Amino acid sequence: MIVTGGGRGIGAATARLAAGRGYAVCVNYLANAEAADAVVRDIEAAGGRAIAVQANVAVEAEVERLFAAVDRELGPVTALVNNAGLAGPIDRLDAAPSETIRQVIEVNVFGVIWCARAAVQRMSTRHGGQGGAIVNLSSGAASLGSPGNYVWYAAAKGAVDSFTIGLAREVAREGVRVNGVAPGYVKTEIHADSGMPDRLETEAPNVPLGRAAEPEEIAETILWLLSPAASYTTGATLRVAGGR
Amino acid sequence: MTDPQIMIVTGGSRGIGAATARLAANRGYDLCVNYLSNAEGAQSVVRDVEAAGRRAIAVQGDVSQEDEVTRLFETVDRELGPVTALVNNAGLTGPSSRLDAVAAETLKRVFDINVLAVMLCSRAAVRRMSTTHGGKGGGIINISSVAASLGMGGDYVWYAASKGAIDSLTIGLANEVAREGIRVNAVAPGLVATDIHIGANDPTRPERLGPTVPMGRCGEPEEIAEPILWLLSEAASYATGAILRVGGGR
Numbered sequence: 001m002i003v004t005g006g007g008r009g010i011g012a013a014t015a016r017l018a019a020g021r022g023y024a025v026c027v028n029y030l031a032n033a034e035a036a037d038a039v040v041r042d043i044e045a046a047g048g049r050a051i052a053v054q055a056n057v058a059v060e061a062e063v064e065r066l067f068a069a070v071d072r073e074l075g076p077v078t079a080l081v082n083n084a085g086l087a088g089p090i091d092r093l094d095a096a097p098s099e100t101i102r103q104v105i106e107v108n109v110f111g112v113i114w115c116a117r118a119a120v121q122r123m124s125t126r127h128g129g130q131g132g133a134i135v136n137l138s139s140g141a142a143s144l145g146s147p148g149n150y151v152w153y154a155a156a157k158g159a160v161d162s163f164t165i166g167l168a169r170e171v172a173r174e175g176v177r178v179n180g181v182a183p184g185y186v187k188t189e190i191h192a193d194s195g196m197p198d199r200l201e202t203e204a205p206n207v208p209l210g211r212a213a214e215p216e217e218i219a220e221t222i223l224w225l226l227s228p229a230a231s232y233t234t235g236a237t238l239r240v241a242g243g244r
Numbered sequence: 245m246t247d248p249q250i251m252i253v254t255g256g257s258r259g260i261g262a263a264t265a266r267l268a269a270n271r272g273y274d275l276c277v278n279y280l281s282n283a284e285g286a287q288s289v290v291r292d293v294e295a296a297g298r299r300a301i302a303v304q305g306d307v308s309q310e311d312e313v314t315r316l317f318e319t320v321d322r323e324l325g326p327v328t329a330l331v332n333n334a335g336l337t338g339p340s341s342r343l344d345a346v347a348a349e350t351l352k353r354v355f356d357i358n359v360l361a362v363m364l365c366s367r368a369a370v371r372r373m374s375t376t377h378g379g380k381g382g383g384i385i386n387i388s389s390v391a392a393s394l395g396m397g398g399d400y401v402w403y404a405a406s407k408g409a410i411d412s413l414t415i416g417l418a419n420e421v422a423r424e425g426i427r428v429n430a431v432a433p434g435l436v437a438t439d440i441h442i443g444a445n446d447p448t449r450p451e452r453l454g455p456t457v458p459m460g461r462c463g464e465p466e467e468i469a470e471p472i473l474w475l476l477s478e479a480a481s482y483a484t485g486a487i488l489r490v491g492g493g494r
Contacts, residue, residue, distance in 0.1 A: 172458035172493040184482075208422030209484060217482040224474050232434070232467035234459065236489040243422045243485045 001226075002026045002070055002077050004057050004115060005084030007036035009188030010137065013215035014081055014222050015039050019048035021223060023079065026070045027052045030084070049074070057084050057111030058103075067118040078132040079226045080119040082112040082160075085137060087146075087153040087194045101152040108156035109163075112136055116167060116178070124174040131175025133226045134167070136160050138182040140241040150194070157182070161237050168235030177234040179225045184241025185212040208243025247380055249273040250324045251476075252316070254307050254365060255334030257285030259438030260387065263465035264331055264472050265289050269296040271473055273329065276320045277302045280334070299324060307334055307365055308356035317368040328382040329476050330369040332362040332410075335387060337403040337444040351402050358406035359413075362386055366417060366428075374424040381425020383476040384417070386410045387468075388432035390491040400444065407432070411487050418485030427484040429475045434491025435462040458493025 001018050005011040006027035015025045016039065025043060027050055029036035036052035043050040051073050055066035070077055085108045088100040116134055123132035141150075142157035161180060168178035185207060191199040204212040221240050224230060251268050255261040256277035265275045266289065275293045277300060279286040286302035293300035303319050305312040320327055335358045338350035366384055373382035391400075392407035410430060418428035435457055441449040450462040471490050474480055 169458040169493045173460050208419045209482065210423055213482040220479040220481075221483065224479065229470040229474065230490075231470075232459070232463040232492050233471065233488070233490045235491070235493045238483070238488050239486040240480075240483045241485075242482050243418050 001079040001081065002028060002066070002115070002119070003081040003083055004028045004111065005030070006081075007032050007039055007052070009190065010183070010186060010215045010218045010222075011081070011083040012039045013219040014083065015050065016042060017216065017219040017223055018079070019043040019050060020046060024049040024074045026050070026066075026074060026077075028055055028057070028066055028084065030054070030056055057115055058106035060114050063111075063114040063118055066115075067122065071122070076130060077119055077122055078130065080115060080132070080134045081222055081226075082115050082134065082136040084111055085156075085190075087150045087190055089195045090149050092148055093151050096150075096152065104150070104152050105156055108153070109159045112160055113163065116163070120167070120171055120174075120176060123176050124171055126174045129175070133177045133230075134179070135222045135225050136164050136178070136180045138164070138180040138237050140182050140184045140239060140244055142182060144244075164237055165235045172234055177225075177230065179230070179233055179235070180237035181218060181221050181225065182237050182239045182241065183213060183218045184239075184244040186218055187212050187214055207241070211242065213240065213242060247328065248325055249328050250276070250320065250326065251329040251331060252276045252278060252320055252327050252365070252369070253331045253333055254278045254361065255280070256289055256331075257282035257302075259440065260433065260436060260465045260468045260472075261331070261333040262289045263469040264333065265300075266292050266296075267466065267469040267473050268329075269293040269298040269300070271477075272298070274299040274324050276300070276316070276324060276327075278305055278307065278316055278334070280304070280306055307361035310364055313361070313364045313368055316365075317372070321372070326380065327369055327372055328380070330365060330382070330384045331472060332365055332384065332386045334361060335406075335440070337400045337440055340399050340444045340446050342398060343401050346402065354400075354402050354406055358403070359409045362410060363413065366413075370417075370421055370424075370426060373426050374421060376424045379425070384426065384428045385472050385475055386414050386428070386430040388414070388430040388487055390432050390434045390489060390494050392432065394494075414487060415485045422484055427475075427480070429480070429483055429485070430487040431468060431471050431475065432487050432489045432491065433463060433468045434489075434494040436465060436468060437462050438465060457491070461492065463490065463492055
């Protein structure tokens with residue numbers, strides 16, 4: 001498995017859960033090497049196999065370097081979790097800096113596409129691959145819009161949803177399944193990174209289930225979609241948002 | 245000791261319902277297999293569940309009738325215990341046609357079973373499961389269909405409409421009981437190899453349309469049972485009000 005943004009949050013939870021289920025894991029990260037190394041150490045301490053590979057998934061050449069490292073050190077990728085993503089500082093659209101919008105689209109959309117392309121090139125039976133599965137991290141934001149917060153983030157996730165449907169159909173006969181998970185509020189650092197460290201405290205009580213999700217609850221969903229139990233599931237985006 | 249898991253599957257004598265009951269038994273559930281007329285199929289499922297070491301009863305009933313739903317749930321209360329999982333699976337398409345040729349009786353029957361029955365059964369389940377009523381919580385799975393978004397023009401637009409109703413019900417009911425220990429989700433299958441197509445007067449539909457599915461084939465009932473069981477499990481603890489499309493890309 002390759003988990004982009006695997007050093008923290010949903011990515012880290014997914015990496016750990018996957019390793020426990022027998023996956024060899026590449027923990028990709030952008031800048032927080034310490035966090036990524038901690039995930040690798042945890043996996044190895046539990047008897048699993050993992051490597052940490054730095055790469056900015058928004059950059060095609062870095063994606064190629066990431067996948068080449070995995071080819072070399074772990075073997076043919078069979079599962080890709082397109083998890084790396086950011087929302088950017090909270091703002092209305094009319095006040096948002098171009099750079100914020102551009103970066104969010106670059107990582108959340110292009111990053112997903114570059115990684116998926118590299119994965120399909122390796123997994124597809126059309127290219128001599130053994131098949132595999134991809135899970136893209138979407139968000140409840142895609143249908144809720146994130147008004148007043150980050151409409152560009154919501155737009156990026158809408159793009160991911162459409163991409164999931166199209167790519168799934170494109171490679172359906174080549175042994176590759178492609179699905180999405182759309183979380184609601186999850187206990188990760190994405191909120192602090194957006195300038196709203198208290199967001200969950202304020203908003204989580206309003207979620208129908210009355211709380212935010214643990215990253216592990218999203219990881220479980222990702223692992224299920226990657227598993228043989230989901231053999232007829234492709235092109236689907238599963239909302240895991242506590243009723244939100 | 246953990247509370248026993250007790251599942252009611254409507255339309256459990258064959259197809260997706262039967263596959264769900266069998267898989268559930270392997271995952272530790274006791275089963276009530278509800279059926280309308282296929283007693284033989286229901287008994288076969290009961291035997292398989294018992295062979296897996298779980299308890300099972302077959303209960304005949306037309307779940308579009310309030311008094312029969314009451315009888316079904318009271319039978320389960322008495323013979324198995326408090327229901328913890330309801331799979332609203334019973335459903336039909338009615339004979340395939342354009343809307344301008346459909347019999348009114350078909351429209352009524354399809355909505356009675358596909359929509360009204362789901363609400364009657366869900367009502368009975370919530371009355372028992374909800375912590376507001378002293379229950380221990382539980383899970384409900386509604387069987388939707390990719391038909392809800394495809395529309396099924398020329399085949400059975402009323403069936404598609406009935407599944408659209410299921411999708412909205414799933415969202416609303418999930419919201420309503422979210423703080424009462426009950427999660428409500430739906431699975432929307434695509435083309436699956438079951439007898440539903442016989443009722444549509446189109447028994448070869450799965451073979452004929454299978455190649456048009458992106459994955460190149462229709463689904464097996466077991467491939468729908470797996471997502472149902474997953475959504476009912478603790479691994480899906482934050483999923484409620486969700487509709488999981490299981491259509492092979494369709």
